[in-house]
Amino acid sequence: xxxxxxxxxxxxxxxxxxxxxxxxxxxxxxxxxxxxxxxxxxxxxxxxxxxxxxxxxxxxxxxxxxxxxxxxxxxxxxxxxxxxxxxxxxxxxxxxxxxxxxxxxxxxxxxxxxxxxxxxxxxxxxxxxxxxxxxxxxxxxxxxxxxxxxxxxxxxxxxxxxxxxxxxxxxxxxxxxxxxxxxxxxxxxxxxxxxxxxxxxxxxxxxxxxxxxxxxxxxxxxxxxxxxxxxxxxx
Ligand SMILES: NC(=O)c1ccc[n+]([C@@H]2O[C@H](COP(=O)([O-])OP(=O)(O)OC[C@H]3O[C@@H](n4cnc5c(N)ncnc54)[C@H](OP(=O)(O)O)[C@@H]3O)[C@@H](O)[C@H]2O)c1
Numbered sequence: 458x459x460x461x462x463x464x465x466x467x468x469x470x471x472x473x474x475x476x477x478x479x480x481x482x483x484x485x486x487x488x489x490x491x492x493x494x495x496x497x498x499x500x501x502x503x504x505x506x507x508x509x510x511x512x513x514x515x516x517x518x519x520x521x522x523x524x525x526x527x528x529x530x531x532x533x534x535x536x537x538x539x540x541x542x543x544x545x546x547x548x549x550x551x552x553x554x555x556x557x558x559x560x561x562x563x564x565x566x567x568x569x570x571x572x573x574x575x576x577x578x579x580x581x582x583x584x585x586x587x588x589x590x591x592x593x594x595x596x597x598x599x600x601x602x603x604x605x606x607x608x609x610x611x612x613x614x615x616x617x618x619x620x621x622x623x624x625x626x627x628x629x630x631x632x633x634x635x636x637x638x639x640x641x642x643x644x645x646x647x648x649x650x651x652x653x654x655x656x657x658x659x660x661x662x663x664x665x666x667x668x669x670x671x672x673x674x675x676x677x678x679x680x681x682x683x684x685x686x687x688x689x690x691x692x
Pocket of ligand 1: 463464466493494507508509510531532533534560561588589590636637638641642643
């Protein structure tokens with residue numbers, strides 16, 4: 458298997474790289490990082506610097522890739538040093554909104570556009586992006602977090618739309634949105650005090666659970682939103 462992991466330097470992405478690198482049957486992992494240098498070396502892993510907001514860089518990177526069996530996009534943001542998710546519409550900042558869109562939604566569209574040729578081999582394949590349950594419109598009961606929720610909802614719509622297109626043109630590919638559950642990473646750290654005791658997952662727990670979901674997906678299940686525990690979530 459040849460696997461691409463985008464955001465392999467993040468809490469969840471790095472753990473995907475670590476666990477998959479030692480998996481029998483995995484030949485090569487193409488892992489990307491942006492500001493955090495490659496966290497470790499492994500003979501199966503090649504690291505590439507990639508700013509996912511730079512479409513020309515994605516195009517150049519894609520040109521050097523061969524066939525892909527899995528792509529896992531683990532890039533994302535919830536806060537930056539200046540700003541966190543909004544509690545009220547009064548806190549909405551257009552620049553922060555667009556930053557959420559450019560890191561949580563747009564990368565999947567660009568990856569699909571430029572990596573599509575790498576999935577034409579006909580073998581069952583997976584194109585997955587880490588979304589978040591808070592991006593579910595149906596499941597939104599608490600409100601708040603306008604920019605993050607809206608960007609993950611846009612991501613989800615993109616994945617669903619891509620699944621419909623690829624059912625016609627790339628029927629071997631399962632397109633999936635994944636909810637990891639609240640996981641102990643830099644992204645969730647400022648919000649962990651609100652997590653009920655015992656519910657904060659280690660990255661290893663999350664990734665093993667998500668791998669269990671991915672291992673059991675078939676192309677007939679394309680275009681769905683999966684939680685780490687295998688539950689199918691409403692869009
Ligand atoms: N942790 C949770 O509880 C939780 C819950 C629900 C959903 N999620 C989702 O899970 C995904 C992974 O989150 P995480 O918790 O692992 O967060 P994280 O540790 O903060 O990792 C974020 C990743 O995004 C990458 N990234 C940021 N800007 C980038 C850019 N311009 N170009 C390329 N890569 C960029 C980072 O790369 P560098 O560090 O190299 O810059 C890093 O690899 C996100 O989509 C997040 O929304 C997480």
